[in-house]
Amino acid sequence: MSISSNEITQLFNIEKPIIQAGMIWASGWRLASAVSNAGGLGIIGSGSMYPEILREHIKKCKAATDKPFAVNVPLLYPNIKEHIQIIIDNKVPIVFTSAGNPKTYTGILKAAGIKVVHVVSSSKFAQKAEAAGCDALVAEGFEAGGHNGREETTTFVLIPAVKEKVNIPVIAAGGIANGRQMLAAMILGANAVQIGTRFIASEEASCHINFKNAVLAAGEGDTKLSLKKLTPVRLLKNEFYMHIKNAENQNASVEDLTTLLGRGRAKKGMFEGDLNRGELEIGQACTHLKTIQPAMEIVNEIWNEYNVLLNSFHK
């Protein structure tokens, strides 16, 4: 038997090795608790939350599920210290950190009895995360939505490469939207999968319906890894993306791009539903989406498809 999901399900004390990605303006307590109640691991995306909002989401999530859930913390977030304290005070069992150095907070979180997972896009950073004491890591391929690495290594190459370099469990992310892709990721060496894009098309995602519908309508070639001079981010191509692209084609400076990006772009697009002027973060897996479903149905559908495929080999 060459697939092992036990490391992750035991580490998090969950039933199914399906983890919902922390997504700004989309993954609050409703989505996180629904995924956890379905036997996966739900994650509150704190990157779009002020400290008091995060505290409220954690409390509501605890009220909505007695299963484990996690909070995703982008380490470059300005309110990071308050966020970490709120997470510790409220005894959140698991934290996923991203976009920063795992050395800074892993020790503090682990000392508080919290499991720590760091998101990486290369073997080099995977080794750093392991050295920092992380319990597991997410290896995120080029096709993933939102912020990503500069190396552009795809899930197909990244998962085996990372798996060869670390001993802690590896969660595959990027391009996974169904049970077939989940099984492929597990074959490549993953111990679990993290799924973002598919959960945007969930009833519980707190993003705007305009954004959900735009994601459903998107297909191959409709997303692009952009803003590589700042932090690379995979965006849905829209009017705002075209402004960025034109500026980049004119060799715009970091300052120019920062000004063009402005503040509140992601909120405008994903939360307020302004599809023209907003920033819309989504992965290539939007190609596979067909409809908006309850999160529990998504988890069960992926899990069933995965098991039917896996069991078909035993016959």
Added chain:
Amino acid sequence: MSISSNEITQLFNIEKPIIQAGMIWASGWRLASAVSNAGGLGIIGSGSMYPEILREHIKKCKAATDKPFAVNVPLLYPNIKEHIQIIIDNKVPIVFTSAGNPKTYTGILKAAGIKVVHVVSSSKFAQKAEAAGCDALVAEGFEAGGHNGREETTTFVLIPAVKEKVNIPVIAAGGIANGRQMLAAMILGANAVQIGTRFIASEEASCHINFKNAVLAAGEGDTKLSLKKLTPVRLLKNEFYMHIKNAENQNASVEDLTTLLGRGRAKKGMFEGDLNRGELEIGQACTHLKTIQPAMEIVNEIWNEYNVLLNSFHK
């Protein structure tokens, strides 16, 4: 049972669903015949050959193997008509076409009893290839070496997307270097795999030893899809790549880039071994390469690893 390789092995009359990619300056008769003799499908890459050279390689390949082999024909090649005639005259059993419209030559080749496979990087072009009468297609992900599509869709997303849209067999390409990746590609829906990068690290590849060694030394982030204003091509990062990158950052025109590329860059790099001034085409799978091996050993190693993994599910 959810994996089917019979469509391709029966179509080509080969033993193993492992196809070596046609690669300019690397895949002549020696490599093609070695792969075919190992039970896979070897391909002569005609894109770097004058007509008389192609004729010679076909004859030598026939003398070196009595197994089926193929010729890869980039449809934008200037000597295309002569190449097609040589292929027909010499009764090459299978042709892989790429970089052009499959309508133009598929009918002519099929009328001569030749199996035709077209290389695509999107579902849209997959459907066009099927409509043109192709017997099968190669779906090539973003991570693949050499020329590629503009949509940047990765193998993980592309294979299921294409599989959903066509009924002809699909050969997965891009990021596949070992039996584990082969099994993942088959799980995603592929009926066979096409492997390029791994065969660069073969004894029989006709490229320069400097290039082979540079490919062995390369890892994550060392390749980049470049020259998107011309025809996108995945290159190993070297001095020449940096010139291209700097020009692109300065918003260089198509004409400027064409001039910078010049003539004979690929030959200089891959055949003559000029690692600084030459163009070096390779895929992200270079990350997985460890050593230079005989092509037959590569085929058998991948095939054995694939079968051991597959059989581990039956226990």
